[in-house]
Amino acid sequence: MIYLDRPSWPGRGRLWSHLISDVSLAELHVFAELLGAPRKGFDRDHYDIPAERFPMAVWLGARVVSSRDIVRLLRAANLRRPKHLNPPRPRPHEVSGTDAPVRG
Known part of the structure; x- marks a missing residue:
């Protein structure tokens, strides 16, 4: 099932909802693709959805729940990905596969 909370999170001059499964x-x-949400709106375990897409x-069938329920549902489904569990983004020299700095 897909869930989202009401648009109440401010950012970039808009209000946003969280969309989860x-x-x-x-x-x-x-x-999210059916909704037309760009992949860049995905953040670890949810999509940030602007109020106009709510x-x-x-x-399309998303069930409206509270923000607290969003977190509860993600945890119950074992899909919650807190920020501290995300691996750090690679530094340029790590992307090249060597420990030496990338030289241009």
């Missing part, structure tokens, strides 16, 4: 990230990505998400 309690089944899988694959289900979440498919729903009605369409509900029309």
